[in-house]
Amino acid sequence: RAREWATPTLKDSAFLQRGVLTPEEFVKAGDELVYRCPTWTWESGDPKKAKKYLPKDKQFLVTRSVPCPTRVSTLENSVAVGEEDTAQIEDECGGDDWLISKVISPEEQERRMDKKIEEEFDILDEDGETLESDMKNLKIEKPENESVEVAEAEDDEYADMEEFEDEDVLEDEAVVAAPNAVSTNENIVKVRTYDLSITYDKYYQTPRVYILGYASSDSSQPLTGEEMFQDVMSDYANRTVTIDPHPHLRGQYASIHPCQHGAVMKTIVKNLTKAASDGDESKPPSVEMYLFIFLKFISSIIPTINYDFTMDVTASTQ
Amino acid sequence: MTSEIVKYVPFQSTVDPSFWMKLAEHKLNDLKLSEEPIEVYATYTIKSNIKLRAEDASSTTVTTSTAFTSGRMRLDQDSIVLPDASREHLDFPNNVIQTVGKVKILNTIESFKTIKKNDLLNECCLPSLLQACGIEDTNNDKENLDALTSFFCLCHLDLKTHKNVYWFAFPVLTPATGKSIRFDESIAKEEVMTSLKQSMSEDALTSLHKAVYMMRLQQWQEQQTTGHPPFWIIFTNDEGEYQCLTLSFANYDGLSEDEKKRCKFAFLDPTSTQNNDFAIMPIPVGWTLRNLIAYLVLKLGLADGIDIISFRPSVIRRIDDESTFTFDANTDDLSYLLKIQLPSKEDYQWNSPSGGTRYNTMGWELNARNKPGPRSVNLAPQLEPSHLAQQAS
Numbered sequence: 001r002a003r004e005w006a007t008p009t010l011k012d013s014a015f016l017q018r019g020v021l022t023p024e025e026f027v028k029a030g031d032e033l034v035y036r037c038p039t040w041t042w043e044s045g046d047p048k049k050a051k052k053y054l055p056k057d058k059q060f061l062v063t064r065s066v067p068c069p070t071r072v073s074t075l076e077n078s079v080a081v082g083e084e085d086t087a088q089i090e091d092e093c094g095g096d097d098w099l100i101s102k103v104i105s106p107e108e109q110e111r112r113m114d115k116k117i118e119e120e121f122d123i124l125d126e127d128g129e130t131l132e133s134d135m136k137n138l139k140i141e142k143p144e145n146e147s148v149e150v151a152e153a154e155d156d157e158y159a160d161m162e163e164f165e166d167e168d169v170l171e172d173e174a175v176v177a178a179p180n181a182v183s184t185n186e187n188i189v190k191v192r193t194y195d196l197s198i199t200y201d202k203y204y205q206t207p208r209v210y211i212l213g214y215a216s217s218d219s220s221q222p223l224t225g226e227e228m229f230q231d232v233m234s235d236y237a238n239r240t241v242t243i244d245p246h247p248h249l250r251g252q253y254a255s256i257h258p259c260q261h262g263a264v265m266k267t268i269v270k271n272l273t274k275a276a277s278d279g280d281e282s283k284p285p286s287v288e289m290y291l292f293i294f295l296k297f298i299s300s301i302i303p304t305i306n307y308d309f310t311m312d313v314t315a316s317t318q
Numbered sequence: 319m320t321s322e323i324v325k326y327v328p329f330q331s332t333v334d335p336s337f338w339m340k341l342a343e344h345k346l347n348d349l350k351l352s353e354e355p356i357e358v359y360a361t362y363t364i365k366s367n368i369k370l371r372a373e374d375a376s377s378t379t380v381t382t383s384t385a386f387t388s389g390r391m392r393l394d395q396d397s398i399v400l401p402d403a404s405r406e407h408l409d410f411p412n413n414v415i416q417t418v419g420k421v422k423i424l425n426t427i428e429s430f431k432t433i434k435k436n437d438l439l440n441e442c443c444l445p446s447l448l449q450a451c452g453i454e455d456t457n458n459d460k461e462n463l464d465a466l467t468s469f470f471c472l473c474h475l476d477l478k479t480h481k482n483v484y485w486f487a488f489p490v491l492t493p494a495t496g497k498s499i500r501f502d503e504s505i506a507k508e509e510v511m512t513s514l515k516q517s518m519s520e521d522a523l524t525s526l527h528k529a530v531y532m533m534r535l536q537q538w539q540e541q542q543t544t545g546h547p548p549f550w551i552i553f554t555n556d557e558g559e560y561q562c563l564t565l566s567f568a569n570y571d572g573l574s575e576d577e578k579k580r581c582k583f584a585f586l587d588p589t590s591t592q593n594n595d596f597a598i599m600p601i602p603v604g605w606t607l608r609n610l611i612a613y614l615v616l617k618l619g620l621a622d623g624i625d626i627i628s629f630r631p632s633v634i635r636r637i638d639d640e641s642t643f644t645f646d647a648n649t650d651d652l653s654y655l656l657k658i659q660l661p662s663k664e665d666y667q668w669n670s671p672s673g674g675t676r677y678n679t680m681g682w683e684l685n686a687r688n689k690p691g692p693r694s695v696n697l698a699p700q701l702e703p704s705h706l707a708q709q710a711s
Contacts, residue, residue: 038633041411046395057411065332065390164483165691169435170680174498176325176602177688195334212335218686220333224699250336250395252700 004203009053015287016273019266020205023053025287029207030061030198032288033295039063039308043197045248054200060248061198061291065217068192068305071230075303190216192223192231194305198291199247206261207291209298210246210253211305228254236301256301261294268293321503321510324658325602327388327589329362329469331486331683331693334394335700338482342475344398345423355420355442358397360469362389363414363546364634365590389588389604391417391469391488412538413634415586416545419469430474430483430692435682443470443489444679447609451491452567452617453677461567465489466609467548472692480701485692489679490608491616493665499611501600502623502657511600514627514653522560523647526552527631529560530584531643537564538637546586546634549610552627553581565610570618582655584627585610591630591652603628603656605681615660628654 010022021029033040042058044050050059193214201208213223213231229237232254244255272293273284285293295309349356365387396410410416420442424430446465448454473484493499501510514523533550549565553573563569565583573581587604607626614620630652635641645651667675685691 038635041413041636043411064392161483161685161691161694162687162689164431165685165689166435167690169682169690170678171690172492172495172498172680174323174325174492174608176327177684216686218330219695220331220335220693221695222335222697222700249334250339251334 004201007203009202010205013287014205015290016269016284017266018205019262019264019269021200021207021287021290022205023051023200023202025290026200026207027055027058028287029290030058033061033291033309036292037063037308039066043248046250049248051200051202051247053202060200062195063197063307064195065193065214066196066305066307067217068194068213068231070304072233072302072304073230076234190218193217194231194307196305196307197246197249197253198294201258204258204262206258206265207294208258208261209256210244211255211302212246212251212253222251225252225254231302231304233301233303241301256298261297264297265290265294268297321501321505321507321659322600323498323500324600324607324656326605326608327602328681328683329391329486329488329588329605330388331469331471331484332390332392333484333695334392335695335697336395337393337397338475338695338697339701340395340398340400341421341423341473342477342480344400345475346477348401349423351425353422353424355422355470356398358393358419358421358471359399359410360391360393360397360417360419361410361414361545362391362417362467362588364389364586364588364630387590389590391486393471410545411636412534412544412546413636414545415467415548417467417469417548418464419471421471421473424472424474427474427476427483430472433472435472435485435487436680438472439470439487439489439679439682443468443487444491444677447489447491447612447679448677450609450617451613463549463565463613466613467606480697481694482697483692483694486683488605488681488683490605490681491612491666491677492608492680493661494668494678497661497665499608499661500659502659504623505657508599510657512655514651514655515647517655520647523651524645526560527645527651528643529562530629530631531637533562533564534637535641548606549583549585549613551581552584553577565613567617582625582627583610583614584629586634587628587630587653589628589630600656601654603654607656611658611660612666615663616666619663621660621662624658624660626656626658628656630654 010020013022013025014020015025030040030042034042040061040063043060043062044057045059047056050056193216195212195214197210198207199210200206211228213228215221215223225243228243229241232241236256240257240260241254242257243252245251246253269285277284292309295307299305299307299309344356422438422442424433443465445454446462446468450461450463450465468489470487470489471484472487473482475482501507514526518526529552530550534546537547547564551563551565551570551573553561553563554577555561562584570578570581585604585606588606589602589604591601607628610626614624632650632652666677668678670676682690685693
């Protein structure tokens with residue numbers, strides 16, 4: 001916090017050079033996001049915590065109740081049965097119509113994950129090497145199957161509540177059951193939801209994402225830090241993603257640390273600009289595009305949280 | 319043959335953890351042992367029609383399988399205004415509806431179980447509802463319709479374990495049992511509920527949306543109130559253009575007899591639908607219609623068949639200096655026109671167990687098991703020192 005206080009507010013645009021934003025550019029980019037994706041809105045938060053360099057009513061961006069249907073671990077495991085793998089296995093086995101559940105080593109899994117992220121972004125630094133190489137030193141954590149445990153805990157919670165139910169309460173025939181209420185049917189999957197907010201980090205001069213998860217769309221029960229980490233790619237959980245207090249709201253949120261945001265954004269922007277000069281139809285990205293590109297990048301860290309940033313962003317060039 | 323009854327989708331309470339944290343502080347510092355209900359604020363709005371990311375289309379079937387979803391009454395840290403805080407910062411964005419309700423914090427969990435829920439709701443919410451509907455001390459100059467979109471929350475806060483038990487109600491004034499509000503029986507069954515796209519020309523639909531926009535713009539410019547109006551009156555001027563006025567006795571009274579005859583009433587319907595091509599009509603509509611109908615009958619003295627618009631824009635944008643009116647008749651409207659048979663004033667009278675008649679409210683939210691019962695929330699993950707220390711390491 002002291003660092004943030006001591007850092008002068010960025011005055012001149014350095015979007016194309018360093019992938020960073022001035023507060024004015026953050027507001028501009030935020031306005032564009034809100035306009036194109038109305039699920040996002042500006043919020044003012046606690047007036048005591050308001051940042052002077054941002055307008056009073058445009059302190060941060062929020063989108064709420066975003067569905068998160070699956071855990072990241074299922075996605076990470078599914079890398080092993082990606083399409084090219086199936087084809088490869090089929091070749092190896094003479095095209096027979098059966099699949100081997102191929103056991104892949106953590107190293108292999110990690111390699112494929114890196115490759116997947118690479119393909120999605122082609123994040124290249126000056127020497128043409130992937131920035132992801134830093135990540136290679138990180139150990140991949142074995143995805144734990146905690147969902148069973150979680151489900152049990154929730155059932156207990158409802159069992160607790162059962163004794164509080166009151167059959168004397170007046171009900172009437174004109175009411176339909178809330179369609180999003182969790183049925184007593186065990187088979188119905190509870191879909192976690194997330195509230196996402198994007199703040200402006202004055203020290204790193206980039207947007208910063210804070211997320212808070214809920215046990216189901218019907219519940220106001222916040223998830224624990226550990227539960228939220230199940231929705232973060234394991235490469236990032238507990239490292240670039242930490243549990244922190246929200247700068248404008250009460251409560252503990254999972255936050256994606258912005259130390260690499262500028263570098264990554266710069267690289268993506270550079271590649272987009274290069275594509276433009278190579279004679280593609282598209283122009284170099286404008287500041288208004290920043291949050292769309294940024295959210296696409298963020299979605300590689302939290303791929304199962306299904307937030308809205310629908311706009312054509314092509315960030316892959318050679 | 320009697321027509322079908324109108325069905326409603328109840329609100330769903332959505333409470334941000336920040337609300338509970340601030341409420342617990344308020345309880346400790348200011349309220350102490352008092353169980354008097356305190357005034358709090360909430361908001362509701364429509365859910366923008368989201369187009370989810372294409373690559374995840376397969377995994378979203380779980381959430382989109384239901385044809386419609388409840389409106390959410392949302393509370394957060396801004397819901398509570400502490401005694402020392404100035405109220406000036408309470409400017410809710412004008413694309414949401416601001417509501418005022420009450421929270422009653424019980425000191426013991428036992429009293430939560432034993433307290434008579436029906437009586438409690440009548441005691442806490444009926445007077446303001448009846449006042450809004452002009453039954454008790456009618457003062458038309460200072461009409462306050464907040465009670466028509468109100469809420470009530472009964473809760474117990476365990477300040478040691480941070481486990482809270484709470485039960486929301488969205489109180490509505492209802493006609494007596496067996497007198498449920500029905501669609502207009504003089505209208506063919508297929509026509510009691512139609513999408514506006516079907517029943518209006520594209521020009522008329524655009525004109526209607528423009529009128530709603532102008533109403534909001536005017537309200538914003540005058541700074542009388544913030545927030546989107548929950549109810550309004552729609553009528554046509556001499557040029558055949560739509561005009562909208564927020565719902566109030568004075569605004570209705572100011573219409574000419576001819577305008578009164580042809581006017582419609584609209585409410586912002588927080589129930590969201592993916593599209594409006596339903597095979598089976600009528601479909602359930604938003605909860606707030608129930609109190610709107612009570613108001614039309616009891617306060618405005620209306621009777622017989624009436625046109626009500628369940629207004630469902632696909633998006634509500636904030637209004638500010640730079641906003642302009644944009645509307646695409648093909649995609650931006652999911653509204654319905656309802657032909658409703660208004661009940662009589664007497665229908666709102668319930669037989670009292672002690673003889674005579676009385677008014678009655680209901681609206682306790684069902685819990686996650688779809689039973690009348692409270693919900694619980696455990697805030698330990700957000701608050702427990704040991705947990706935080708672990709996270710910090």
